[in-house]
Amino acid sequence: MDTKPDFPQNQHHIYLEFSQQLLRYSKNFEQEISHRFRKHFNQSFTRFDLLCQLAKGEDPWQAIGKVANQLLASNGNITKLVERMVAEDLLIRRSSRKDRRLTEISMTMKGKQLHSEMVDANAYWTQSLMDNCLPEDEVLQLNSLLSKANAP
Numbered sequence: 001m002d003t004k005p006d007f008p009q010n011q012h013h014i015y016l017e018f019s020q021q022l023l024r025y026s027k028n029f030e031q032e033i034s035h036r037f038r039k040h041f042n043q044s045f046t047r048f049d050l051l052c053q054l055a056k057g058e059d060p061w062q063a064i065g066k067v068a069n070q071l072l073a074s075n076g077n078i079t080k081l082v083e084r085m086v087a088e089d090l091l092i093r094r095s096s097r098k099d100r101r102l103t104e105i106s107m108t109m110k111g112k113q114l115h116s117e118m119v120d121a122n123a124y125w126t127q128s129l130m131d132n133c134l135p136e137d138e139v140l141q142l143n144s145l146l147s148k149a150n151a152p
Contacts, residue, residue, distance in 0.1 A: 029129065030045060032125075032129065033045060033122065033125060033126070036121070036125055037118065037121075037122075040121060041114065041117070041118055041121070043114070043118065046071065046081065047081070047085065047090075048115075048118050048122070049071050049072050050067060050071060050078075050081065050082075050085070051090070051107060051111060051114065051115040051118065052115070052119070053067045053070045053071060054067065054091075054105065054106065054107050054111075054115075055107070055112075055115055060106045060107070061094070061096075061104040061105070061106045062104060062105060062106070063096060063102045063103070063104055064078060064079070064082060064093075064102075064103050064104070064105055065102070067105065082105055085111070086105075088110075089108050089110045089111075090107065090108060090110055090111035090114060091105050091106065091107060091108060091111055092105070092106055092107075092108055093105045093106075094106075
């Protein structure tokens with residue numbers, strides 16, 4: 001990685017400020033949403049993230065390792081997290097039918113219901129947080145720019 005960018009020294013502050021603003025907002029936003037998930041659902045952001053990864057998969061059964069790699073939040077101890085969610089009847093697990101060495105997980109009906117409720121709440125909370133700082137057209141523009149920046 002080249003550590004000396006090809007732009008003038010006087011522009012460094014723009015990119016430094018941008019990175020700090022983006023990280024600060026992301027951190028504050030995640031903390032606020034996490035707090036609300038705990039308060040209203042007794043669930044963590046990581047649990048919500050895991051349910052979202054399962055919901056967007058084409059196959060209802062997904063390998064734990066694949067899901068862990070897709071998590072936005074920490075995938076620290078996914079095995080313990082999955083065990084607790086299985087015990088709470090939010091997930092079920094099985095050995096992969098294609099490769100017995102792999103373990104797959106899927107949402108139960110209870111997990112699907114919780115996911116649906118959390119998605120609705122997340123959308124409402126996000127809208128209310130964004131309404132406090134940006135008009136809707138700027139939120140759409142920001143979302144478009146972030147999607148572009150996050151594209152592979």
